[in-house]
Amino acid sequence: MKGKAAEADGSTHHPPASVPPHSNEQIGLLQRHPDQPPDSKVLKVVIIGAPNAGKSTLSNQLLGTKVFAVSKKVHTTRCRSLGVLTENDTQIILLDTPGLTTHSKVKRHHLDKSLLVDPWLSVKEADLMVVMVDVSDRWMRSRLDYEVLKCLAQHPHIPAVLVLNKVDLMKSKDRLLDVTAQLTGGVVNGRRIQVRPVIKPPSQQGWPHFKDVFMLSSVDREDVETLKTYFIVNAKPGSWLYHSEVLTDQSPEEICTSIIREKLLEYLPQEVPYSMTQSVELWQDGENGQLDISVKLYAIKESHMVRSPTHF
Ligand SMILES: Nc1nc2c(ncn2[C@@H]2O[C@H](COP(=O)(O)OP(=O)(O)O)[C@@H](O)[C@H]2O)c(=O)[nH]1
Ligand SMILES: [Mg+2]
Structure with missing residues (x-):
């Protein structure tokens, strides 16, 4: 309990x-x-x-x-x-x-x-x-x-x-x-x-x-x-604003997106990460409770697409 x-x-x-x-x-x-x-x-x-x-x-x-x-x-x-x-x-x-x-x-x-x-x-x-x-x-x-x-x-x-x-x-x-x-x-x-x-x-x-x-x-x-x-x-x-189990108001997807963005900023050159967008999906594995994350990265320019994966 x-x-x-x-x-x-x-x-x-x-x-x-x-x-x-x-x-x-x-x-x-x-x-x-x-x-x-x-x-x-x-x-x-x-x-x-x-x-x-x-x-x-x-x-x-x-x-x-x-x-x-x-x-x-x-x-x-x-x-x-x-x-x-x-x-x-x-x-x-x-x-x-x-x-x-x-x-x-x-x-x-x-x-x-x-x-x-x-x-x-x-x-x-x-x-x-x-x-x-x-x-x-x-x-x-x-x-x-x-x-x-x-x-x-x-x-x-x-x-x-x-x-x-x-x-x-x-x-x-x-x-x-x-x-x-x-x-x-x-x-x-x-x-x-x-x-x-x-x-x-x-x-x-x-x-x-x-x-x-x-x-x-x-x-x-x-x-x-x-x-x-x-x-x-x-x-x-004064009154609390949230239940004591709350850690942040961000959704799990938002946390993933921003941390992936942090890595993009770290590893990709100059302006590349600023123009990239992401779509993130999270789901939990029924058996062992493992969290699976699927991320799609969208780049505006063809050149960014070729370049990006080589940096990870
Ligand atoms: N050496 C050192 N680095 C720090 C310290 N605090 C933050 N940093 C680094 O400073 C950079 C910017 O930190 P961040 O928290 O993103 O700054 P924000 O833009 O103000 O939110 C990151 O690379 C951090 O790791 C500190 O006390 N000492
Ligand atoms: Mg900050």
């Missing part, structure tokens, strides 16, 4: 959240009433930042499973999707955003126009904004992206924290303090931070209203655990 088990220490263990192999089961799961305890807490977190900052990597690590595609190339995440993390009496809703897209980028990278749907639509509903910056990128770490700043300025009532990601790639860690001073304008949680004099004057492109700053590596389990604890501590009393 499935159910929750109350432990001696008062914590509650939910059955592990997962994605059922059939989309109709997933829809059924998404429609189930949240199995929340009387003292339930909730926190809706939106992770924003430039493409490649590590937003999807962080979400996957927080969820403990890969549900979002990750790539070095931009625009792996095509639309907004969410992940659900339920622990004891608390539910954290993670909104993974596609990053920043402008008309010029859509044109340049031959992208799907649907990416132009306001990427910040979900921000309005969030209880906490996590701004991610890739500190291994000299350019990105020197200033906050204009679109990110705009988003922060438009939602001043939503608490925001700064996450300096990919610290594992940074050779001299003491640079992190300068980066923090730069990106926060030298102010965190209303207080002027103590840093040694910065050689350059603090940039005008920082945000002086961050509540906290985290320096971490999304690929490090312990680092991510610190952030998860922060979310749990900051969750507010």
Whole structure:
């Protein structure tokens, strides 16, 4: 029998959240009433930042499973999707955003126009904004992206924290303090931070209203655990949005499609994967429950068809 088990220490263990192999089961799961305890807490977190900052990597690590595609190339995440993390009496809703897209980028990278749907639509509903910056990128770490700043300025009532990601790639860690001073304008949680004099004057492109700053590596389990604890501590009393067995709102087909796309982006040259489409079918083997996946890839150009299979 499935159910929750109350432990001696008062914590509650939910059955592990997962994605059922059939989309109709997933829809059924998404429609189930949240199995929340009387003292339930909730926190809706939106992770924003430039493409490649590590937003999807962080979400996957927080969820403990890969549900979002990750790539070095931009625009792996095509639309907004969410992940659900339920622990004891608390539910954290993670909104993974596609990053920043402008008309010029859509044109340049031959992208799907649907990416132009306001990427910040979900921000309005969030209880906490996590701004991610890739500190291994000299350019990105020197200033906050204009679109990110705009988003922060438009939602001043939503608490925001700064996450300096990919610290594992940074050779001299003491640079992190300068980066923090730069990106926060030298102010965190209303207080002027103590840093040694910065050689350059603090940039005008920082945000002086961050509540906290985290320096971490999304690929490090312990680092991510610190952030998860922060979310749990900051969750507010309120109703859960989903049943505790829900892991994401994506269908199993959507997860397959986006992860295959991630591989196409990784292995195929330049613009080829951007013009490819897929049709995915999933079915479960009756005998041993094995999941079979059939994928059809459609290429626009004849040359892409000849070229593609040789890369796998
Ligand atoms: N070394 C290192 N690589 C990371 C870290 N976080 C993300 N990445 C890599 O950065 C790239 C972009 O990550 P992704 O999560 O797709 O970024 P998104 O566009 O913001 O969702 C991928 O190749 C990740 O493996 C990190 O903390 N350290
Ligand atoms: Mg992403």
